[in-house]
Amino acid sequence: MKHILLIVAAFLGFATPAQAYWEYGHETVxxxxxxxxxxAVRAEIRRLLARQALLETPGCPAGTIEQASVWADCIKTLGPRFSYAYNWHYQNVDVCKDFTLKGNCPDGNCVSAQIERDVKLLKDKTVPQRERVMALAFLVHFVGDLHQPLHAGDRSDLGGNRALSTYGAYSTARLNLHSIWDGLVAERAISTPPGLVRVYSSAERAAVDGGTVEDWSRDSWQVARDVVYASAYGGQPCGPIPARATLSDAQIAALVEPARAQVIKGGLRLARLLNEALG
Known part of the structure; x- marks a missing residue:
């Protein structure tokens, strides 16, 4: 088992700023x-995704909402055709400065601006069906991206990609905070009982789905500062950056609930946006 986990960790080291949550996290959101x-909105989602052929990406299916949730990562393999969307997956706002999107979202090329754009496209039924199907796939993915904290805040380290780290007893040359939060922490959090995929009460929804996309950006940015970097850097998120951060088993265990909370918030906030856009 240790050998298997080391191999997994080695692959995690190749994450880029535009990857988030791998498949498990996105599909759960x-x-x-x-x-x-x-x-009614579920029916409209099914109707739109039934027209996935309009996307002309047969190698990147989007026939279900789970498939659509990873479509925006899958199309990176198609080369220059979708290269314009690379910067749409994140916004690296410095966690050691006051929160602002100004200057961190040039010309709308960041995740929060694209979420708002996709909602507008879905609301407008005069938009061609192909564009609405694409907007739905992008929206489902980008809301997941925004709730991976290192897509919302960083320390000028490409969303933690340059922040080398250990994960308990496991370490590889390229293992970093971004890959840990994309994969190992997210998967442990989601697989920890009780299951996250269920119908939530109106009170549970109201506790997290209010506010604006900018509010949610600030929320994820704060988690990046107060949870991700604080846990990795000895409680001092803006302190000196070590050559390699260390996450102990106890620290990893403490990250499970904050990581689960991010997935829940992502799912319920996405539900709100889908209801507004397609209801």
């Missing part, structure tokens, strides 16, 4: 949202 939208 999407599944939570799907369970918590209205029946």
């Amino acid at each position: 999407a599944a939570i949202a799907y369970r918590n939208v209205t029946p």
Whole structure:
């Protein structure tokens, strides 16, 4: 088992700023949202995704909301055709300065601006069907991205990609904070009982789905500062950066609940946006 985990950790070291949550995290955010939208919106999601052929990406299916949730990462393999969307997956706002999107979202090329754009496209039924299907796939993915904290805040380290780190007893030359939060922490959090995919009460939804996309950006940015970097840098998120951060087993265990909370918030906030856009 240790050998298997070391191999997994080695692969994690190759994450880029535009990857987030791998498949498990994105699919879970999407599944939570799907369970918590209205029946009419579920039907509209199915209707739109049934037209996935309009995207002309047969190697990157989007026929279900879970498939759509990873479509925006899959299309990176198609080369220059979708290269314009690379910067749409994140916004690296310095966690050691006051929060602002000004200057961190040039010309709308950041995740929060694209979320708002996709909602507008979905609301407008005069938009061609192909564009609405694409907007739906992008929206489902980008809301997941925004709730991976290192897509919302960083320390000028490419969303933690340059922040080398250990994960308990495991370490490789390229293992870093971004890959840890994309994969190892997210997967442990999601697989920890009880399951996250369920119908949430109106009170549970109201506790997290209010506010604006900018509010949610600030929220994830604060988690990046107060949880991700604080845990990795000895409680001092803006202190000196070590050559390699160390996450002990106890620290990893303490990250489970904050990571689960991010997935839940992502799913319920996505549900709200889908209800607004398609209801």
